[in-house]
Amino acid sequence: MNKHRLLYVSMLTLVLLMALFGPVGSIAAQEVTGQAAEQTSEQPKKTLIMGTSPDYPPYESVDAKNSGEIIGLDIDIANYILGELGYELKIQSMDFSGLIAALQSGRVDFVMSGMSATEERKQSVDFSEPYYFARNTIVSKAEFGYETLEDLKGKVVGAQLGSIQEAVANEVEGATEVRKLNKIADLIQEINSNRIDAAIVEDAVAIEMTNTSAGLAMNFLPADEADGGYAIAFPKNSPYVAEFNQVIAQMEENGKLDELMQKWFPEAKEADASRGIIDFSVLEGYVPYILKGIGVTLLFTLVSALLGLILGSILSLFKISSIKPLKWFATAYTSVFRGTPLLVQLTLIYYATPQLTGYDIPALLAAGLAFGLNSAAYLSETIRAGIMAVDKGQQEAAMALGIPYSKMMVSIIFPQALRNILPALVNEVVALIKESSLVSVIGVADLMRRADVVRADTFRSFEVLLLVAAIYYVLVLILTSLARALERRLRRGD
């Protein structure tokens, strides 16, 4: 009988693998973030892939109000340079913290993302000549209006994590504390809530901040050209550095660079003081972009729930199996995946896979895998309990009729086990929908990621967060009522 079980288990595993890589593969293929340049070329051109983190207007941001493409000063410069050199541009969107790793693993050919050519980064990548020297500013409430670094003595200073201004903030003498936050919009909230006294940000960003938030003021710090300025990053010993430098020099001479700066850099203007703390009119134009995230979130939840259910079922079979190694494997699996944080698993799978195996795993596939594998650990226990709760007589009746083990499990035991555990399954899916917001850290354009994009764009947080919270809530409500209908259907035998 064990032979039959083994055969059955390996067949199920095969089906699982096909189910996994069939749909997920095609989803991943659709998930090409960013946009390509003109596609109309007579002869095939070489395509260069540019990595960028589109949450830093005016350098790069997602044009959420219109096409959802990535736009900004860096994009225009890249387009111009590649046009001059006769290459095609393809943009790959990712988190800022993943850009250097993407260069090193060869996922992208170059990076433009308002990135400063620091000594530290020069250890790992090559840089072009700088194309822009940003000036740092202090942003604070207008009533305080701090002007110099000396003014910040005894104050709490904020900066964006990983930015060049973080280093400046670290060097403020006598600052009580330096607080590093992920998003510019977070800095604004913290200033408005008086949790930080001032933030150090670069000029273009500071102008946007003061333009959108009445009551904030900015003051320039003395220019410091020692930080290297913003430059294009390449993998070590990249062949492209020299030709890029030529075009940058040319752009400086013919005024193209200035022209693009003019186009993108905001002008200081009076902020609209009539806006309240919460004003949903700021979301105008962004709603369709956010709503598109529902599909991604649902698709992702579906894929990971299915994977979790299939894999969890197999693991639960392992756990009730009489074959010791299978039992040990399933127990160890559950222990590891339940005992470590999901966020760690997600980040590891996404960043380690290309470096260990050379396979450039798409973000959505990595996320589906991480969530599916994690969910399987929990579900295997739930399903096992469901199977144990099915009357032993059911199995005996099936055996006495000569029904083979696999058919008995699929048609007799599992349906009854699933009915027993349906409420627990619904809980798991609800948790998955909400936890899916974690995938935004690896750049999957789900609801939460889109909310972050809009926060970066509008420099406001509350409205868009409230909107996505409402969307998540409605999704969960719909799911639970569907589950109730399903449960009624399954209980018709009672």
Add this chain to the structure above:
Amino acid sequence: MVINVQNLTKAYGKHQVLKGISTTVAKGEVVAIIGPSGSGKSTFLRCLNLLEVPTSGSIVIGNDEITSPKADIARIRQHIGMVFQHFHLFPHMTVLQNITFAPTTVKGVSLEQANKKAMELLEKVGLKDKANVYPSKLSGGQKQRVAIARSLAMEPDIMLFDEPTSALDPEMVKEVLNVIKDLAQSGMTMLIVTHEMKFAREAADTIYFLDQGQLIEATPPQQFFSKPSSERAARFLEQVL
């Protein structure tokens, strides 16, 4: 001879439940197995389709030695129907689906044919009108009759009944026993573990009396119920009659 049992033993750890049972059952023979509780009646019956794996001894059914390690147990079980004390109908399937599931999935019978056969069987057990009902809507007696029909749908050569009326309310015992009696008269080889002495006397060709894991008597009912040859059987009959 359809069933030949040689020196069958079954032990759970140190506890010896069956202590060497040998017997033969002829084709068409109806055997009622009686005895005090704990005597090993059910275990003996469950060994015959290997729901319990014998500790030692051999069981030959037809030409198959089912206790051989090479035996194809699933195939052998297809020829041996079994009816349980607690019915064990599949609760998520209708009565009709309960009956047709095994023939269609195991024997590859077409659904159309299986449905036709199932309706015939339901008519036989008097439940034709319940075909599309779920088991939870049936009384205990009705459930047991469906369970019998479910076993018969596989067209078995042998039927095993493990206390088929013990879980029923008294007024439902008769409807089930009548179905089993009809089946006995049709020439089916059957072994029935039962506490219904009147039924055993009327329906069985042979009475097996088991006590403490041993087959004490295997005699025709008239002889067994009038003058049992063993003292233990006599004492048992005194208590139950």
